Amino acid sequence: MAKKKEKKAGKRMTKKQLAEKLVDFFQAKPDEILTLKYIFSELRLTTHPLKMLCIDILSELQLDDYIVEVDKGKYRLNRRGKELVGTFHRKSNGKNSFTPEDGGESIFIAERNSAHAMNNDKVRIAFYAKRKSRDAEGEVIEIIERANDTFVGTLEVTKGYAFLVTENRTLANDIFIPKEKLKGGKTGDKAIVKVVEWPDKAKNPIGQVIDILGKAGDNTTEMHAILAEFGLPYVYPKAVETAAEKIPAEISQEDIANREDFRKVTTFTIDPKDAKDFDDALSIRPLKDGLWEVGVHIADVTHYVKEGGIIDREAEKRATSVYLVDRTIPMLPERLSNFICSLRPDEEKLTYSVIFDITEKGEVKKSRVVHTVIKSDRRFTYEEAQDVIETGKGDYNEEILALDKIAKALREKRFNSGAINFDRYEVKFDIDENGKPLGVFFKVSKDANKLIEEFMLLANRTVAEKIGKVPKNKKAKVLPYRIHDLPDPEKLDNLAQFIARFGYKIRTSGTKTDVSKSINHLLDDIQGKKEENLIETVSIRAMQKARYSTFNIGHYGLAFEYYTHFTSPIRRFPDMMVHRLVSKYLEGGRSVSETKYEALCEHSSEMEQIAANAERASVKYKQVEFMMDKIGQTYDGVISGVTEWGLYVELNENKCEGMIPVRDLDDDYYEFDEKNYCLRGRRKNRTYSLGDAITIKVARANLEKKQLDFALVD
Numbered sequence: 001m002a003k004k005k006e007k008k009a010g011k012r013m014t015k016k017q018l019a020e021k022l023v024d025f026f027q028a029k030p031d032e033i034l035t036l037k038y039i040f041s042e043l044r045l046t047t048h049p050l051k052m053l054c055i056d057i058l059s060e061l062q063l064d065d066y067i068v069e070v071d072k073g074k075y076r077l078n079r080r081g082k083e084l085v086g087t088f089h090r091k092s093n094g095k096n097s098f099t100p101e102d103g104g105e106s107i108f109i110a111e112r113n114s115a116h117a118m119n120n121d122k123v124r125i126a127f128y129a130k131r132k133s134r135d136a137e138g139e140v141i142e143i144i145e146r147a148n149d150t151f152v153g154t155l156e157v158t159k160g161y162a163f164l165v166t167e168n169r170t171l172a173n174d175i176f177i178p179k180e181k182l183k184g185g186k187t188g189d190k191a192i193v194k195v196v197e198w199p200d201k202a203k204n205p206i207g208q209v210i211d212i213l214g215k216a217g218d219n220t221t222e223m224h225a226i227l228a229e230f231g232l233p234y235v236y237p238k239a240v241e242t243a244a245e246k247i248p249a250e251i252s253q254e255d256i257a258n259r260e261d262f263r264k265v266t267t268f269t270i271d272p273k274d275a276k277d278f279d280d281a282l283s284i285r286p287l288k289d290g291l292w293e294v295g296v297h298i299a300d301v302t303h304y305v306k307e308g309g310i311i312d313r314e315a316e317k318r319a320t321s322v323y324l325v326d327r328t329i330p331m332l333p334e335r336l337s338n339f340i341c342s343l344r345p346d347e348e349k350l351t352y353s354v355i356f357d358i359t360e361k362g363e364v365k366k367s368r369v370v371h372t373v374i375k376s377d378r379r380f381t382y383e384e385a386q387d388v389i390e391t392g393k394g395d396y397n398e399e400i401l402a403l404d405k406i407a408k409a410l411r412e413k414r415f416n417s418g419a420i421n422f423d424r425y426e427v428k429f430d431i432d433e434n435g436k437p438l439g440v441f442f443k444v445s446k447d448a449n450k451l452i453e454e455f456m457l458l459a460n461r462t463v464a465e466k467i468g469k470v471p472k473n474k475k476a477k478v479l480p481y482r483i484h485d486l487p488d489p490e491k492l493d494n495l496a497q498f499i500a501r502f503g504y505k506i507r508t509s510g511t512k513t514d515v516s517k518s519i520n521h522l523l524d525d526i527q528g529k530k531e532e533n534l535i536e537t538v539s540i541r542a543m544q545k546a547r548y549s550t551f552n553i554g555h556y557g558l559a560f561e562y563y564t565h566f567t568s569p570i571r572r573f574p575d576m577m578v579h580r581l582v583s584k585y586l587e588g589g590r591s592v593s594e595t596k597y598e599a600l601c602e603h604s605s606e607m608e609q610i611a612a613n614a615e616r617a618s619v620k621y622k623q624v625e626f627m628m629d630k631i632g633q634t635y636d637g638v639i640s641g642v643t644e645w646g647l648y649v650e651l652n653e654n655k656c657e658g659m660i661p662v663r664d665l666d667d668d669y670y671e672f673d674e675k676n677y678c679l680r681g682r683r684k685n686r687t688y689s690l691g692d693a694i695t696i697k698v699a700r701a702n703l704e705k706k707q708l709d710f711a712l713v714d
Contacts, residue, residue, distance in 0.1 A: 013050065018043075019057050026067055026077045027113065027128070030139065036073040066128070082127050087147075088140065090119040092171060098125050098138055105136060113139035116198040116205070119171075120147030149195045151175060151207070152229045154216045154704070155185045164193045164207060167705050173204045181208035190216045190225045217703070219435025222621060223324055230614040232322055236333060240314045244333035247304050249340050251348055255303075256373050259350070262295060263375040266399055269343055270452050273381040276338040277321075277330070279570040281351070281376050282455060284399045290360050292402060296459040297351040297374050299341040301569040302579045305332070312576075316600070319607035321571035324618035326431050330571070337570045345379045352579055354459040354566075360402070362409030367462050369582060385448035404447060407454040414457070418513035419559040421520050422540060427655045429622050437626040440654040456567040457558065463578065464562035467585055468552055476552075477591035479581055480574045480601050482563050484546040484555040486512065491542040498538055498677060498690070502531050516559065533650070534638060534691040538677075545609070548574050548601035550594050574604045620706040623656040627708055628701045634713055639692045642679055644672040647688055649696055649710055658708030660696065665712065 013021075021043055026034070036055070045051050058075060061067045067075045086100040088109065096109040096117075107127065109117075117123050122145040125138040153166035153175070162182055164175040175193050185191050190213040198205040213228065214221030224234040267283040283295035305311050315331050322329040330337045343349050351374050357366040378395055380388075388394040389404050415421060426443040445453075460482070467479045492508045492515070499506065504525060507518040519539060526532040543557065548565075555563040566582070569575040577600060581592065641648030646661040662670055665688075668681030677690035688694075696710035 013053075015053060015057065018045075018050070018053055019061075022054070022057055022061065023066070026061075026075075027110065027137070027139075030077045033070055033074050033076045036075075039075075077128070083124055083141070084127055084138070085122065085124050085144065088114070088117040088119070088121045088123045090114070090117065090171065098123065098140075107136040107138045109138055109140060113137075115140040115143060116200075117143050118146060118148065118195070121145065122147070148231065150210060150228075150231075151193050151195070152190065152213075152225050153193065155182075155187060155189045155191050155209075157182065157185065157187045163204075164191060164209075171205075175207040176202075176204040177207050177209060183209040183212060185209050185212050188216055190214060190221050192228050219326070222703075223327060223435075223618060226324065226614055226617045226621065227322065227329065229617070230610050232329065232610065232614055233318065234329065236330075237314060240310055241333045241335070243310045244335040247335070247340060251350060251373070255350060259371045259373045260353075260355075262297065262351075262353070262372050263348060265295070265374075266396060267295070267297065267374050267376050268378040268380055268396060268399075269345070269376055270380045270382060270385045270448060273383065276342065277328075277570045278343040278376075278379065279341070279568050280452070280456060281343045281374060282403060282452075283374065284403055286402075287357060291365065292358055292360070292406065294356045294358055294403065294406065294455065295353050295372070295374075296356075296455050296567065297343065297353045297372060298459070298567050298575075298579075299343055299570055300350040300352045300371065300579070301332070301336070301341050302352075302576055302583075303350050304336060304340060305576065307580060311336070315573050315576065316603075319573040319604045320611050322611040323615055325429055325437075325615075325622045326435050326618075331573065332570060341570055343374070343376050345376045348373060348375050352566075352583075354462050356458070356462075358406055360405050360409065362406055362413055364458075364462075369463060369466055369586065371583075380448075382446070382448045385451070386446050389447045389451075400451075403455070404451050407451040408447075410454045410458060411450060414454075414559060415520060417559040418516040420516050420543075420557045421523055422536065422557075423523075427619065429619075429626070431622075437622045440626065440656070442655070457560075457563075460566050461558075461560050461563050463566040463582060464552075464560075464564035467564075467582060468562045477581075477585050478550050478594050478597050479552075479564060480548050480550060480577050480597060480604075481552040482546060482555060482565050482574070483549050483551075483553050484557045484563075485544040485553060486556050487515070487542050487544060494675065495538055495542040497675070499535055501689075502535065502691070504535070512556065513559070516556070530638070530693070531691050534640065537640065538690070547605040547608075549605075550598045550601060572604075574601070617706060620657075621703065624701050624703050624706055624708055626654070627656055627658075627698055628703070630698050631701060632697060634695060634697050636693065636695055637710075639688060639690055639694055642672070642677050642688065642690050647679065647694075649694055651696075656708065658696070658698070658710040660710050660712055664699075 025043060039054065040051055045054050062069055065078055068078050070076050084100045086098055089097045094111045096111060096114050097106045098109050099106050117140045121143050123140045124142040124144060126141050128137045151164060151166050151171065153164040156163045156165055161179055162177040164177060166174065175195060177193060192210045193207040194210050195205045195207045213224045227234040262283050265283045265285050267281050269278040269281045271278055279299045281297045283297060285293050287293050305315065311333065318331045321331045351372045353370055353372040355368050355370060356364050358364050385400060388397050388400045392401065423445060428441050428443050429437040430439040430441065431437055464481060468476045470476045496506050496508050499522065504522055506522050507515050523536065526535050552562065554561045564578050565572055565575045566578050567575065569579055635651045635653060637649040637651040639647050640650035640657060646659045648657055648659050650657045668684050668686060670679040670681055673680055679688045695713040697713050699711040700709040
C-alpha cells in the first residue's frame with residue numbers, strides 16, 4: 001500500500017520539488033560520489049518522466065556549479081566553494097545563518113551542517129556553490145572561537161540527571177546536566193549553566209551548573225538572571241571591595257594645597273530623590289552686573305582609583321553602572337561611589353571642575369579646567385529645585401534662579417544651532433519591598449532637570465574643545481570623544497514617507513542644521529497629539545546611536561563639533577579615562593596610544609549597549625509582572641511596532657507593551673509591508689498600521705519569556 005502511495009506522490013512531483021529533494025540529498029552526503037542508479041533508487045524515482053526530469057535538473061545543477069560529474073553518470077557536491085570565516089547565528093527555529101567577517105550577504109546554515117556551533121561563535125565554513133534563485137548555503141567545518149558558552153534557565157531535576165530549560169531564542173534544545181554537575185540545584189531553581197560539550201550525535205548540549213541564582217519567580221533571582229543573561233556581573237568581587245575599604249576617606253592638607261579652594265563658595269547638588277552617588281555639584285557667585293562665576297564640580301574619582309590597579313581593572317571591565325528597575329549595579333565599589341567620592345552635603349570633597357565666567361545670556365567669557373576642593377551646602381532633589389524655580393522661594397533661591405536663567409539661554413542657543421530636542425518621558429514603577437510592581441508613573445524632564453543637563457553639556461563640550469580644538473597645522477592629542485553621526489539617509493526618507501500619512505513633512509537634504517531644524521519643527525508640531533509618542537519613536541529609530549571614539553566627527557544630536565564625557569566618572573569608565581588624559585595633557589604630557597584608547601572606546605560603547613538592553617529587559621519583566629492579574633481586562637492602546645510575526649501594542653494607561661501574534665488575526669491572510677510599517681490583509685485589504693488606535697484584551701502573561709500577549713477586541 002505504502003509503495004503505491006509513494007508512486008502516486010512521485011507522479012505529482014513538480015520540477016521545483018524534485019530540485020529541492022536533490023539539493024537536500026547531495027547536502028546530506030557531501031563527501032560521497034552518487035550514481036544515477038543510486039539517486040533514482042533512494043529518491044524512489046520509478047517512472048520514466050521522473051527519471052528524465054531528474055537528469056534534466058542534474059545538468060542544471062552542474063551548470064550552476066552546484067555539483068560536479070566526476071565520471072559518466074556519477075555526481076558529487078561541488079566542495080570547491082571557498083572557505084569563509086565569520087559569525088554563526090543560531091536560531092531556535094533551525095534557520096541558522098552565517099555572516100562573513102569581511103561583509104557580504106548572510107549564508108544559510110542548515111542545522112545538520114552547523115557542527116553544533118553556538119550563537120555568535122566565530123566559525124569557518126565551506127561555502128556551497130551558489131545556485132540561481134536560491135539562498136547561499138554553507139556548512140560549518142571549524143569552530144574557531146566560542147562566543148558564549150553559558151546560559152541562564154530553570155532547572156528540571158529527575159532521579160538520574162537534569163535539564164536546564166532556557167528561554168533563549170537561540171537555543172532549540174534544553175541543556176542536559178549530569179547529576180554530579182548540579183551544584184545542589186533543585187527543580188525550579190534559576191541557574192547559570194556552562195556548556196562543556198556537544199557530542200556529534202547528541203541532540204542536546206551537555207553542561208554543568210556554574211551558579212544557582214535562587215528560586216524562579218523571586219525578585220532578586222530574576223534581576224540577577226537578567227544580568228547573567230546579558231553576561232553582566234551580579235555580585236561585586238570581594239577582593240575589589242576589600243581594596244576599596246583600604247582607601248582613606250580623610251583629605252590631607254597636601255591634597256588641598258595643590259587645588260583651588262571652593263569650600264566657601266555657595267555649592268549644591270541636584271539629583272533624583274533616590275540617588276546616593278552624587279557625582280556633580282554646581283557652585284555660583286556673582287562677579288559683576290550680569291556676569292556670574294559658575295563651577296561644574298565633578299567627583300575626582302581618579303584621585304582615588306589608580307590606573308591599572310584592581311579597582312580600575314574592574315571598572316574598565318564593567319565600563320558602566322547598570323540601572324535595572326529596582327536596583328543599581330555600580331561600576332565602582334559602594335565605598336567609593338556612595339561615600340568617598342559622592343559629593344554629600346557638609347562634607348569636604350575633592351573634585352575636578354570646569355569653571356566658567358558666564359553672562360545671564362549664556363555667553364562664556366572665560367573657562368578653565370582645574371582640580372578643586374568643595375563643600376556642598378545643600379542637597380536638592382529635582383522636585384525641591386523645581387519648586388524654587390516655580391515659586392521663586394526657598395533655599396538659595398537667588399542662585400537657583402540665576403542658574404535657571406543661564407541654562408535656558410544655553411538651551412535656546414543649542415537649538416538655534418540645530419540640536420535635536422528629543423524630550424521623552426520615562427516609565428517608572430512603584431515597587432514594594434519585595435520588588436512587586438504596585439503601579440506605573442511617568443518621569444518627565446522639567447526645568448530643574450534641564451538646568452543640570454545644560455551645565456553638564458557645557459562642561460563636557462568645554463573639556464572636549466580644550467583638548468580637541470588645535471590650530472590647523474597641529475594634530476590634537478588622543479581623547480575619547482562622545483560622537484554621533486548624521487542620520488542614515490534611507491531611514492530619513494522612510495521617516496518622511498511615514499509622517500506624510502499624518503500630514504507632516506521634514507527635510508531630508510540640505511545642511512546638517514536644515515535637517516535637524518526641520519526634525520525639531522516636527523517634534524514641536526506633534527506635541528500633545530495622539531501620534532506624538534509614535535512619531536518620536538520612529539524619528540529616534542532614524543537616528544544613529546551615539547558612541548565613544550578617539551576619531552572625532554562631532555555630535556549631530558547636540559549640534560556640537562567637540563563633545564566628550566567628563567561629568568559622570570562614578571558611573572562611566574570613559575569619564576575616568578578623560579579625567580586622566582586631561583590632567584596629563586594640561587600638565588604638558590605627551591599623547592597616548594590611539595589604538596589602545598580606540599579599543600577601550602569600543603568596549604565602553606558595547607557595554608553601554610548591553611547595559612541598556614538589560615535595563616529594558618528588567619522593565620519588560622516588571623511590565624509582565626504588573627499585568628499578571630489583569631488577564632481578560634480590556635485596554636485602549638496604540639500600535640507601537642509592526643513585524644511579520646505580529647503587532648506590538650502599547651497601552652495608553654500604563655505604557656505596558658504586548659503583542660498580538662499574526663496567527664491570531666484569523667479573519668484574513670496578512671502580509672507585512674516593511675516600508676509602510678503595516679500588516680495588510682490579502683483578501684479584504686484591511687490594514688493595521690503603526691500608530692493606529694486599537695482596543696485589546698490581555699490574553700497571556702509569560703514571565704519566563706517576559707512576554708505579554710494581547711487579543712484584538714473588535
